[in-house]
Amino acid sequence: MAKYPTVQLSSGQHIPVVGLGMSHDGGYSHNALLYALGNCGIRHIDTAKRYGNEELVGKAISESGVKREELWITTKLWPGDYGYEKATQACLNSCERLGLEYLDLYLMHWPDADIPGKSAREVRAETWTALEDLYYKGICRSIGVSNFLIHHLEQLQEDCSVVPHLNQVEYHPFQRPQELVDYCVKKNIVFGGYSPLAKGEALTHPAILKIAKHYGKTPAQICIRWSIQNGIITIPKSTKENRIRENFQVFDFHLQQTDMERISSLHSDRKLIHLTYPLWKG
Numbered sequence: 001m002a003k004y005p006t007v008q009l010s011s012g013q014h015i016p017v018v019g020l021g022m023s024h025d026g027g028y029s030h031n032a033l034l035y036a037l038g039n040c041g042i043r044h045i046d047t048a049k050r051y052g053n054e055e056l057v058g059k060a061i062s063e064s065g066v067k068r069e070e071l072w073i074t075t076k077l078w079p080g081d082y083g084y085e086k087a088t089q090a091c092l093n094s095c096e097r098l099g100l101e102y103l104d105l106y107l108m109h110w111p112d113a114d115i116p117g118k119s120a121r122e123v124r125a126e127t128w129t130a131l132e133d134l135y136y137k138g139i140c141r142s143i144g145v146s147n148f149l150i151h152h153l154e155q156l157q158e159d160c161s162v163v164p165h166l167n168q169v170e171y172h173p174f175q176r177p178q179e180l181v182d183y184c185v186k187k188n189i190v191f192g193g194y195s196p197l198a199k200g201e202a203l204t205h206p207a208i209l210k211i212a213k214h215y216g217k218t219p220a221q222i223c224i225r226w227s228i229q230n231g232i233i234t235i236p237k238s239t240k241e242n243r244i245r246e247n248f249q250v251f252d253f254h255l256q257q258t259d260m261e262r263i264s265s266l267h268s269d270r271k272l273i274h275l276t277y278p279l280w281k282g
């Protein structure tokens with residue numbers, strides 16, 4: 001597929017280890033996305049219904065002229081669309097907005113769920129059954145979850161058949177949930193890490209700056225490389241062409257073990273992303 005390395009999911013599909021984040025925080029740049037596809041050879045795009053840009057991403061894909069089979073497109077199901085029927089329809093709607101006949105990866109965006117008369121666990125299982133059926137039909141070539149903790153994953157495996165192919169969770173130098181990573185590795189669930197730059201906050205930390213200077217790389221490249229060397233699929237976001245290019249130039253150097261450990265020691269369990277109840281209900 002692309003010139004970037006890939007990792008095989010238990011679905012048999014190969015996901016590029018680095019992708020371009022498309023969250024609505026900080027806005028959307030159509031030109032930057034076209035540049036990523038056309039000039040940097042980036043083939044892995046991470047979007048979501050929640051980001052409100054699936055239609056624009058679809059337009060950029062079409063304008064870029066990149067062949068469908070070369071792309072890896074992830075999108076996500078918002079909790080307001082949980083439940084079997086709604087989830088199925090939401091997936092088809094996402095495909096339509098993106099102008100795609102199939103998704104490479106479809107994720108349940110959050111474990112939280114609220115349907116009157118049903119427990120969150122029941123709703124997650126029912127929704128996951130819809131994703132399993134979309135997977136069996138080939139509409140989703142891989143299916144996964146996001147922000148799931150160990151107990152959510154345990155329950156899903158007790159209640160359903162397909163073990164999620166990937167779990168996408170916040171992962172950067174200040175947030176390294178090692179127990180969850182180890183659990184996912186044990187269960188053959190690939191770990192996807194989001195906000196690899198801690199939304200830019202990691203880029204001014206003195207330890208990161210020092211390591212960046214030592215390698216002659218930028219702080220962003222150090223953070224992204226650290227994720228990759230930890231075996232994490234990582235999806236940095238930028239709306240700037242030069243930064244997108246920079247963020248994907250991370251395959252010509254290797255962080256030594258002492259530097260990996262120094263970055264890992266910055267973990268403070270600080271989370272940047274929180275889901276607040278009314279936000280997802282709406």
Ligand SMILES: NC(=O)c1ccc[n+]([C@@H]2O[C@H](COP(=O)([O-])OP(=O)(O)OC[C@H]3O[C@@H](n4cnc5c(N)ncnc54)[C@H](OP(=O)(O)O)[C@@H]3O)[C@@H](O)[C@H]2O)c1
Nearest residue numbers: 021022023194195196197198199200220236237238239243
């Ligand atoms: N599943 C989930 O619940 C979930 C939650 C959050 C995020 N995500 C996904 O993960 C992606 C990445 O996370 P994120 O967007 O939260 O944060 P991030 O990638 O850690 O950081 C993005 C921020 O860093 C800046 N930046 C990017 N490259 C830079 C560079 N080389 N030098 C300096 N600044 C740079 C960007 O600004 P500019 O745009 O100005 O360059 C932006 O403000 C999202 O876009 C989304 O696709 C998923």
